[in-house]
Amino acid sequence: MRFVLNGLPMTVEAPGSRRLLDVLRETVGLTGTKEGCGEGECGACSVLIDGEVVNSCLVAVGQVAGCNVVTVEGLAAPDGALSSLQQAFIERGAAQCGICTPGMLLAAHALLQQNPRPSEDEVRVGLAGNLCRCTGYTKIIDAVLACRT
Amino acid sequence: MPDVAYLQPRDVADAVRVYRETPGARLLAGGTDLMVMLHAGTVRPRALVDLWSLAELKGIRRLDGGVEIGAAEPYTSIIGSALVAEHCPALVAASRTIGAAQIQNRGTLGGNLANASPAGDTLPVLLAADAVVVTDRRTIPVADFFTGYRKTALGAGELIVAVRLPAAARGVQFRKIGTRAAQAISKVVIAVSREPARVALGSVAEIPLRARGAEAALARGDAAGAVAALPSDIRPIDDVRSTGDYRRMVAQNVLEELLRD
Numbered sequence: 001m002r003f004v005l006n007g008l009p010m011t012v013e014a015p016g017s018r019r020l021l022d023v024l025r026e027t028v029g030l031t032g033t034k035e036g037c038g039e040g041e042c043g044a045c046s047v048l049i050d051g052e053v054v055n056s057c058l059v060a061v062g063q064v065a066g067c068n069v070v071t072v073e074g075l076a077a078p079d080g081a082l083s084s085l086q087q088a089f090i091e092r093g094a095a096q097c098g099i100c101t102p103g104m105l106l107a108a109h110a111l112l113q114q115n116p117r118p119s120e121d122e123v124r125v126g127l128a129g130n131l132c133r134c135t136g137y138t139k140i141i142d143a144v145l146a147c148r149t
Numbered sequence: 150m151p152d153v154a155y156l157q158p159r160d161v162a163d164a165v166r167v168y169r170e171t172p173g174a175r176l177l178a179g180g181t182d183l184m185v186m187l188h189a190g191t192v193r194p195r196a197l198v199d200l201w202s203l204a205e206l207k208g209i210r211r212l213d214g215g216v217e218i219g220a221a222e223p224y225t226s227i228i229g230s231a232l233v234a235e236h237c238p239a240l241v242a243a244s245r246t247i248g249a250a251q252i253q254n255r256g257t258l259g260g261n262l263a264n265a266s267p268a269g270d271t272l273p274v275l276l277a278a279d280a281v282v283v284t285d286r287r288t289i290p291v292a293d294f295f296t297g298y299r300k301t302a303l304g305a306g307e308l309i310v311a312v313r314l315p316a317a318a319r320g321v322q323f324r325k326i327g328t329r330a331a332q333a334i335s336k337v338v339i340a341v342s343r344e345p346a347r348v349a350l351g352s353v354a355e356i357p358l359r360a361r362g363a364e365a366a367l368a369r370g371d372a373a374g375a376v377a378a379l380p381s382d383i384r385p386i387d388d389v390r391s392t393g394d395y396r397r398m399v400a401q402n403v404l405e406e407l408l409r410d
Contacts, residue, residue, distance in 0.1 A: 016155025039185040052254045058184040062155040128331030129249025
């Protein structure tokens with residue numbers, strides 16, 4: 001099974017019906033992607049497939065053959081420099097316990113790619129599939145709004 | 150979760166053959182329902198036949214004054230489609246209420262039909278629009294599609310290829326009542342058309358259904374009669390999301406509101 005993961009070609013040995021989430025965490029060893037509910041409700045396991053945000057707990061890994069997959073590990077530059085969105089999350093206090101953060105970052109990243117100047121309402125809709133039990137969302141929305149271009 | 154064979158057919162004909170020849174196989178599209186059930190162990194198929202990337206199941210096109218939507222076209226495409234916005238704005242509205250971006254990017258119309266949940270958000274719209282399900286071998290009016298709790302008219306080895314919406318789909322109105330705007334399974338879903346007179350609901354019975362008594366009153370131009378008839382058309386239950394009493398009351402209130410506009 002071949003796909004592109006965070007910009008690098010990847011070959012994994014895994015049954016095609018296994019969840020992309022499990023292959024990322026257990027086979028590839030990238031544990032930035034979190035499992036929250038395991039049923040598509042919480043968004044903690046969000047990743048990008050060909051630029052679109054999806055719940056990796058609902059994707060069979062066979063379905064990403066030939067696709068471009070991005071996880072939270074792929075947001076920073078190769079030299080480790082954080083993306084402006086990641087930096088904004090830190091500066092604005094948008095991360096507390098951290099479990100929702102990778103998924104939030106990817107949903108926000110996808111939103112800003114598709115709509116570089118979202119309104120606050122558009123940010124709320126764009127992040128509606130990502131639940132956070134700590135922040136009350138306000139700081140997260142502030143951080144995304146700060147990254148409008 | 151025990152590993153399940155994963156089969157990737159080349160085209161629809163191949164998918165039909167593989168599906169027929171593999172006992173215990175389930176069809177997989179966006180996975181938004183099936184992958185949950187698989188992981189929870191509530192279904193134990195021997196194999197998954199993946200339809201997600203089959204080109205024949207994609208596309209949104211004009212057809213006979215209406216529109217045809219490929220079964221594996223995700224909600225995001227429906228939401229972004231000028232054709233669907235023109236021919237059935239209610240389907241765009243319903244698609245927007247499903248989950249959030251993550252689910253809309255994967256969930257499909259074919260999957261919503263095949264899963265046949267009584268709470269499937271697009272299903273009342275398809276009923277009110279007199280939509281037709283196109284399978285690999287025939288067409289089935291959506292009105293005849295749901296045969297029991299999570300049961301459909303699909304035969305063994307039959308798969309959904311597309312959904313056709315006739316020109317009259319344009320007049321359908323849609324409303325969903327849930328706990329919040331996103332990520333909510335509905336308490337009541339309702340779709341209404343005046344011409345022809347159609348009243349369709351979800352989450353009020355074991356199947357998505359048409360309210361025939363309310364429709365008969367509406368066809369006579371009797372909006373108040375339609376609202377009064379509605380409770381006898383539906384059989385909502387008390388469950389974790391709502392109560393039967395609330396569902397009856399809110400279904401009537403929403404119908405009244407939709408017919409007032």
